[in-house]
Amino acid sequence: MRTAVLRGVRDVALEERPVPEPGPREVLIRVASVGVCGSDVHYYEHGRIGQYIVKQPLVLGHEASGEVVALGPGATRHSVGQRVSLEPGVPDFTCEQCRAGRYNLCPDVRFFATPPIDGAFCEYVVLHESFAHPVPESMSDDAAALLEPLSVGVWACRKGEVSPGDRVLVNGAGPIGLVAAQTALAFGATEVVATDVNPVRLRMASDLGCTDVIDVTATPLADAGYQPDVLLECSGHPGATAAAIRTVARAGRVVLVGMGGDEIGLPLSYVQDHELRLTGTFRYANTWPTAIALVHSGRVDLDRLVTSRHPLADAEAALTSGTRDPKSVKPIVRPGE
Numbered sequence: 001m002r003t004a005v006l007r008g009v010r011d012v013a014l015e016e017r018p019v020p021e022p023g024p025r026e027v028l029i030r031v032a033s034v035g036v037c038g039s040d041v042h043y044y045e046h047g048r049i050g051q052y053i054v055k056q057p058l059v060l061g062h063e064a065s066g067e068v069v070a071l072g073p074g075a076t077r078h079s080v081g082q083r084v085s086l087e088p089g090v091p092d093f094t095c096e097q098c099r100a101g102r103y104n105l106c107p108d109v110r111f112f113a114t115p116p117i118d119g120a121f122c123e124y125v126v127l128h129e130s131f132a133h134p135v136p137e138s139m140s141d142d143a144a145a146l147l148e149p150l151s152v153g154v155w156a157c158r159k160g161e162v163s164p165g166d167r168v169l170v171n172g173a174g175p176i177g178l179v180a181a182q183t184a185l186a187f188g189a190t191e192v193v194a195t196d197v198n199p200v201r202l203r204m205a206s207d208l209g210c211t212d213v214i215d216v217t218a219t220p221l222a223d224a225g226y227q228p229d230v231l232l233e234c235s236g237h238p239g240a241t242a243a244a245i246r247t248v249a250r251a252g253r254v255v256l257v258g259m260g261g262d263e264i265g266l267p268l269s270y271v272q273d274h275e276l277r278l279t280g281t282f283r284y285a286n287t288w289p290t291a292i293a294l295v296h297s298g299r300v301d302l303d304r305l306v307t308s309r310h311p312l313a314d315a316e317a318a319l320t321s322g323t324r325d326p327k328s329v330k331p332i333v334r335p336g337e
C-alpha cells in the first residue's frame, strides 16, 4: 500500500509498505479521510512534541475515517463494508486508570501518529474493533474523520460541566475552539463567545452559531464586558490564557485544552478570590457516541471546517497549508485519491 512517511524534519515521502494484517479482535480499514491536526504539523516542523520524539520514520495522521474491509480472528462487531470513524488511541484495558473508566489516562495507550506508533496517512490501517465506531450513511467521510477533534470539544464541555443557560467563553477559534463552541451550544449554553486574532476563523465561529466573537487584536478581552461561567481555553497562548481566566465569573470553571506554552502565569489571587475550578484535559474518553449524535442531528457541523482536500501524494501540502494560507482551518488527506 502507499504510505506517506515522515522521514525527518520537513521530509515526507511516499513509500510502498505491506498492507497490515488484522490481529485478534482487530479490523482492517481502508482509510477514506484523515484530518491534519496541529500535532501532525508540529511533528513535521520540529520532529518532536515535548517528550515525544520522532526517532524512526513515522506515519502521521490520527483523525481518520474509512471502511472495514477485513476482520481479524474473533472480531464480530462489524460486517465488511461498514463505514467507521477511528478512535485512534487504544488503551491496555487492564491498568488502574482503565479500570477506573479513565482510559484516556492509560499510561500504555497506543495512539496513532505518536512516536513510535504509526498513524493513518496510508491506504490501510488495523484497529481494535471496539475503537472503530460505525457512522450513519448520511455522514461524510470527512465529518467521520473529524469526530476525533470533536471528541476533544465534547470532553472539554464535559470537564467544564457546560449546562443549559451557561455563559461560555471559547478562547481561540481554531478547529478545536470551533468544535468546542458548537458543542457548548448543543449542551445548552445560551451565550457562547469566541475570541481569536484571525478574522477568517472569527467569521466561521459566527457562522457556526457563536453569539458573539471578539478580535482581541482590536478589543482587549478585559474591555469586552463578558463574564463567562465556563472558559474553554483553546488557544494555547499563555498571555491570552491568563487574560481569559481574569474574566471568569465567581465559582466558574476553567478548562485548559490548549497546549502552547509549557508554563503559564496564573492569576492566582483572581483564581482564589473567585474560587475558580481549573482542569487540564487529555484527549477524551467515551465521547464517540455523543459526537456521532451531535453531527447526525445537525447540532454540530464538521464539514464546514474543511478548507482543502489533498491526495496522499500531496500529504506534505496538507501539512504546510496552515502556514501558507491564513484561510486554512482543516486540511484533509484522502489516501484513496
Ligand SMILES: NC(=O)c1ccc[n+]([C@@H]2O[C@H](COP(=O)([O-])OP(=O)(O)OC[C@H]3O[C@@H](n4cnc5c(N)ncnc54)[C@H](O)[C@@H]3O)[C@@H](O)[C@H]2O)c1
Binding pocket: 037, 038, 152, 171, 172, 173, 174, 175, 176, 177, 195, 196, 197, 198, 201, 216, 234, 235, 236, 237, 240, 256, 257, 258, 259, 260, 281, 282, 283, 284
Ligand atoms: N488537551 C488535548 O487533549 C488537546 C487535543 C487537541 C488539541 N489540543 C490543543 O488545543 C489547541 C487548539 O488546537 P487547534 O487545532 O484548534 O489549534 P490552532 O493553533 O489552529 O488554534 C489556536 C487558535 O488560537 C488563536 N489565537 C492565537 N493567539 C490568540 C489570542 N491571543 N487570543 C485568542 N486566540 C488566539 C489562533 O489564531 C488559532 O486560531 C492547541 O494548543 C492544541 O495543541 C489539546
Ligand SMILES: [Zn+2]
Binding pocket: 091, 092, 093, 094, 095, 096, 097, 098, 099, 103, 105, 106, 107, 108, 109
Ligand atoms: Zn490502561
